[in-house]
Amino acid sequence: MLLELRDIKKSFTGAEGPVPVLRGVDLALGAGESLALTGESGSGKSTLLHLVGGLDRPDSGRITVAGEDVTALDDRGRAALRRGTVGVVFQQFNLIPSLDIAANIAFQARLAGRHDAALAQDLAERLGLAAHLSKYPEQLSGGQQQRTAIARALAARPRLVLADEPTGNLDEATAEAVLGAMLELVAETGAALLMVTHSAHHAARMGRRLHLRAGRIA
Amino acid sequence: MNRAVLLALLSHWRRAPLQLFTLIAGLALATGLWSGVQAINAEARASYDAAAATLGEGRFARIEAAAGGEIPRARYVALRRAGWQVSPVVQGRLGPLRLVGIDPLTAPGEIAPVSEGADISAFLTGGGQVFGRAEALEMLPEIDAVPVVAPEVAPNTVITDISVALRLLDREGIDALLVDPEQPQGRPALEEVAPGLSLRAPQAGSEVGRLTDSFHLNLTAFGLLCFAVGIFIVHGAVGLAFEQRRPVLRTMRALGVPLGRLVGLMLAEMAALALIAGSLGVGLGWLLASQLLPDVAATLRGLYGAEVAGGLTLRPSWWLSGLGLALAGTGLAAGAALWRIATMPLLAAGGRRAWAMAEARGALWQGAAALALFALATGLALWGEGLVAGFALLGAGLVAAALALPLVLGAVLAGAARLARGALAQWFWADTRQQLPGLSLALMALLLAMAANIGVSTMVGSFRQTFTGFLDQRLAPELYVETADDAEARAIAAFLAPRVRSVLPLASVETEIAGQPAEMNLARPDPTYPENWRFLQSVERPWQRLAAREGALINEQLARRAGLGLGDPLRLGPDTTLPVLGIYGDYGNPVGQVIVTEALFAELHPGIVPRRFGLRLDPDRVPEIRAALEGRGLPPGAITDQAALKRFSLQVFERTFAVTAALNVLTLAVAGFAILMSLLTLAALRLPQLAPVWALGLTRRRLAALEMARAVLLAALTALLALPLGLALAWVLLSVVNVAAFGWRLPMFVFPAAYGWLGLFALLAAAAAALWPAIRLARTPPAVLLGVFASER
């Protein structure tokens, strides 16, 4: 298994004591598989994604990514996991506004030390960004910005792509196109995909679906 | 990875060139002012050191003729043969240069640095050699001694063997003997061997050094003040840059950049920027110093007779300190921001923090610090002593005021908001208050610059006012005449007596009063003195009692140094002890002074025949008397009319403060720049705040006008607060620093008109700074304002 979660628990400190968000989640994802994680707001979808991406730590349980125990890693190790193994696509795009599109696409691959100009170029063309490479993020539409973020995640050749409501900020038509392009490219690279979405329609396009309710897989 | 991260970090500046400019310019200005001042100080100090090394001033005790004049050679030899390890020095003018003759065989230590490869045989025999800086040697008149370039020699000074010096000066006697600190055992007392000579202990810091120290301390204080103003700017720019890059930093960390690496690279980025800006600043400092140094040199020469080279040397002491300060200042400014980055959670809990929004806790802390510093300043004012305490008082007071400024302004604005009627007025005050944190650093800079300006212009003005009044008292005689020798002096005095209203002989002897070196002057009983002189303290009818030999007058310097008051006994000679009859202000004179009546002076110093005279006469007859004197063979240079003397004396003082004035203008410019930069950076952030007001029906033009009014209002409030601060600063300069540095207290005068102008300039600077952002606002296309609503998340 590329990704395995065993009995993951996580709570946040609220005004009246700890508020449990994940109450024991088990999950497994094989290489090349795609999985949609759906759930209501506050069901813990994003938290789960952050834990897998090493952006946060679970209170208990174990997460392994490509055989590596993420929960045992220190800050440095988790940073290495994020730049080398995992590619993240955020809802807010999180591009670097001062870098042009080409540099944004190449950014993570450069961090990981495996920048491949041909791959970056190919991704840009496939995502319809070839004409915009020397532009800056603020000059692009939301859909184009999210395509850039997808290209950035894939250009680093991750084994696992995490997407957190990647189309949440886009209108319906754009969302369809972006999602289509992402699914296609992820499938081509052979990476596994874990996508958080609240759209049943989008979830339906994934290989498997899991619904999160009150911190547990329903 | 480093390359990708650095690229991403640095790309920020390409998108925010104004920020980069602010940062670099602020830091460069700060460094420039600081290192410029340091360069001037270093140059001047090097000159004094060279001078002190040449004459052994400050390091060696000296023996001089008690009654003034030369020491015969036989006296010197007698002292040597009695075991006294002393070395002769002669001094004189050789054209425009000071010629110093030494005896290399007996000179203690290395009093005259002489370049390597010097040929002692050539130095001592034949025409001899003359050592000096290349510039000095060029001014050398035609002589048979061989010039040798020696950069270590003091400016405008040449050194040669005593035999050569005496030949060139056509003299025989010695001016002074330097006393070697190492003396053999069993030496007889000085009076036994050479009566009539007096030994002076080495002065703690040479005379020149002690006096000029205060001047340099003044300059240093201004340099630091300028640097503080610059650091305010840098702090703002760095804080803004970091705050704006927070989301990017978070993204980079999410993409796998380790925190340590990120902080390290940002440190490197800041260090690189600091070095670039610091280097620019050092260059700027160089320019500044080379512009001001000739003025400083003229001031120091005029005021203290200290020779300072007009040219600038690149000394590591100041350019290194400049770069170091640039780095330290950037570190100070960036430290807090970096700390916030380092402790920033990876997953942001809330949204974007408004940059530089002072938190309530911050304000509390700031207030506490301001209070503590005020307490410190008060303590120093009450109990502090000396120059350092004076400057610490200055520093603590200024920083306390700067820290308190935002709190005071906030309170004033809150009060105004409560009183405001009408929606627009309420919005205006509330909005102004909200803007305060973003502008407070710039306003602090303005406050400090204005306070410094008020303080210094008050000091300069007070000095000038006091001094002109003093000159009118002191330089009452219409003509001054200087004769060459005793015979001429007697002849001229006899010639003048029937031709003018009165002849006032003038003479001065270096002596020791109450353990202090002092000069003794004489006064002939004459109405001129009681008519013109004003005392700080005196007994009844001091001049009549002086003429009756009932006492002596002393200057304020001597009174302070020796702790003398009215009626205290003064030992004027072996059998003459008389009380103090009066203490007079003696501005600009470094040494203690005592005045006795003519008859007593003649008794105490029978060998001295006054060779200078002040003449009282009808001003209309000045040309006639001058012509008569010239007809009797007096060179025109020996006759000075009072107006010329007064002009010269005033010039000296004007120059003293030329430097300060230049620095004043610069600090105000820097403060204006800080306001401009703050407003420009705020402008972008202000758009979302202004858009709703625009949408509710205010024109852009009106909004722009209000923005201008806001800036001017804040500047006006700051200026108002700067006035008492500046006056306090002036008080410290006049009553604390001046007394500590010079030994006299200056009466303080206030100059409301000057302050008014200054306030006006400050408002103009603020208005000018606000103009550009306001124009930009007025021209903002409505679509952009609308965009605020569209992009609101």
Next chain:
Amino acid sequence: MNARILLLLCLPAAAQAQGFAGLGGAAEGFALPERGRALSFPADHGAHPAFRIEWWYVTANLETPDGTPYGLQWTLFRSALAPRDTRGWDSPQLWLGHAAVTSAETHHYTQRLARGGIGQAGVEPAPFEAWIDDWRMAGPDFDDLTLSASGPEFSYEVTLDAQGPLVRHGEAGFSVKSAEGQASHYYSQPFFTARGTLHLPEGPVEVSGSAWFDHEWSSQPLSDRQTGWDWFSLSFESGAKLMGFQLREAEAAGYSYASWIAPDGALTPYVEAFEAEPLETVDLDGIEVPVRWAVRLPQEGVAVEVEALNAGAWNALSPPYWEGPVTVSGSHVGEGYLEMTGYE
């Protein structure tokens, strides 16, 4: 200007090619010693400004009443920059005084510099007075002198009484210094008794003993190959005296001379017969200096060992040299003074 720099310049010891302390330098315009010129006194006690260099040199072996030995040195050098003697500040005559007091444990030394022409230093033949600053050697005649010097650490005042005649070295006072014929005029008074007080940091010390006076002048006494000398003045219990020196050369055997002085003052000169061989050296701040010597003068049956009282009797003056009291054992027993120059 530093006095030390000055002296290095005026007596350029640095220039090794020119022999020790520049004594091998050329002598433009200066008078040269003449063989056969008879010394005449008291005139020749005085200065000879036409010559480039000259010195008056007193060394004394003294002891306290309880037998603690002390050595004393008093030297006045004259070095002329030009062969003239004028009054006034521009005199080219430079004067240099060295004084030292040596015990087995301590060595105090100091120096004075002066220019001629102004009365700060000089030598008058009769009544005899040699002085620099407050240092004096003076008396009504040359047999009855008072000697004094002072420094920051010490001072002394000693009376000298001549118990024998002046002795003339070499050929009646013409003393050859090299195979090439460099020479000086050189005479001594080795028969002084001395008595006086040394004022030392530990307090005044009453001393008595014997003293040896040398007066030598020349314009170029060393050959330019000679790098320094080892000079011995030894007084034996028999009443006889030995003055011997060897002038070292960098790459050759050097030149030696000795005067054997009988108790009655009769002097026998020996050219190239005197032998001195270092037996032991000490390291004084990086400079190897011999402090125990085997000294031989076979013609007089002298085979003695000479040992420094205080190995550290180094005068770090300009020029630097070793000067100190010695004890003598072997074929003859006695004491004396050793001077070693040119050690680097």
